[in-house]
Amino acid sequence: MAKTPAPPADPGAPAATQATTLYDRMRADLLAGRLLPPGRKLQIEFLGHHYGAGQTPVREALNRLTADGLVEQRDQRGFAVAAVSPADLVEIxxxxxxxxxxALRKSMASGSAQWEEDLVLAFHRLSKTPRSLRDDRFEANPEWEQRHRAFHRALIGGCGSRWLIGFCEQLADQLYRYRQLSVQKIFPDRPIQAEHETLMEAITAGDADRAVELLTEHYQKTARIVLDDPEAFEG
Incomplete structure (x- = not known):
C-alpha cells in the first residue's frame, strides 16, 4: 500500500454517497493491485487512515468487496485481499x-444495427489509443484500459441479457486483477491490436464460429502468460 494517505472522502457528502465512493476507490485499488498483495491482511484502522474514512464505512466497503470476490473474510481474523492461484485463474x-x-453468438445472431455501431465505435477508439504511455518501457495507459474494457463489453453487448452481461463483467474484473500480475511481460511483445483486428474481421464476416475461436484464444493466451510467469503467484 502506498505510504501517502489517499485524499479523504468529502465530509459534506451524504453517508450513503461517502460509502459508495469509498467502495469504488478501494475496488479500483484492489483490481489494479495497488492496495496490498493477494492474501495480505486488510487492517481496518490502517485503511481508515489511508482513505480518510471511519471504521464503519470501511467495514461496509469491505463487506461489499467480499461479495465481489475481491476480499476474503476470515473467521476471527478480519479481512484479507483475495488470494490468487493458478487453479483459480484457469477456472475463471x-x-x-x-x-x-x-453472449457473442447471441449478439451476432441478433442482427442489431445499434450493436454493430457500438462495437465498431469501441474498436475504433481502442485502435487509436496506445497501450503504453512510453515506447521504451511499459507505463500503463489508463485510457487504453478503459477503452479495452469498453471494447470487450461491446462484443457481448447485443446478447439481450443483462444477467449474462453482468456475470461476464464480474469475471472480467477478476481476470483484470490477474492480468496485472504479469502486465510487464505482456507488453510490448504481444500483438494485442492484431488479435482485436482479426476478431473484428471474423465478426464483420458473420463467422460466429471463427469469432468465438479467436475470442477464446485471446483470453486463454493471457492466462498462459500469467501461468508461465514464475513471479506471478509469489507474495
Missing amino acids: TNTRCWLEEI
Missing part, C-alpha cells in the same frame, strides 16, 4: 470463455 478463464461464447 474457462468460465468467461464459456459465457462469452454464448
Whole structure:
C-alpha cells in the first residue's frame, strides 16, 4: 500500500454517497493491485487512515468487496485481499470463455444495427489509443484500459441479457486483477491490436464460429502468460 494517505472522502457528502465512493476507490485499488498483495491482511484502522474514512464505512466497503470476490473474510481474523492461484485463474478463464461464447453468438445472431455501431465505435477508439504511455518501457495507459474494457463489453453487448452481461463483467474484473500480475511481460511483445483486428474481421464476416475461436484464444493466451510467469503467484 502506498505510504501517502489517499485524499479523504468529502465530509459534506451524504453517508450513503461517502460509502459508495469509498467502495469504488478501494475496488479500483484492489483490481489494479495497488492496495496490498493477494492474501495480505486488510487492517481496518490502517485503511481508515489511508482513505480518510471511519471504521464503519470501511467495514461496509469491505463487506461489499467480499461479495465481489475481491476480499476474503476470515473467521476471527478480519479481512484479507483475495488470494490468487493458478487453479483459480484457469477456472475463471474457462468460465468467461464459456459465457462469452454464448453472449457473442447471441449478439451476432441478433442482427442489431445499434450493436454493430457500438462495437465498431469501441474498436475504433481502442485502435487509436496506445497501450503504453512510453515506447521504451511499459507505463500503463489508463485510457487504453478503459477503452479495452469498453471494447470487450461491446462484443457481448447485443446478447439481450443483462444477467449474462453482468456475470461476464464480474469475471472480467477478476481476470483484470490477474492480468496485472504479469502486465510487464505482456507488453510490448504481444500483438494485442492484431488479435482485436482479426476478431473484428471474423465478426464483420458473420463467422460466429471463427469469432468465438479467436475470442477464446485471446483470453486463454493471457492466462498462459500469467501461468508461465514464475513471479506471478509469489507474495
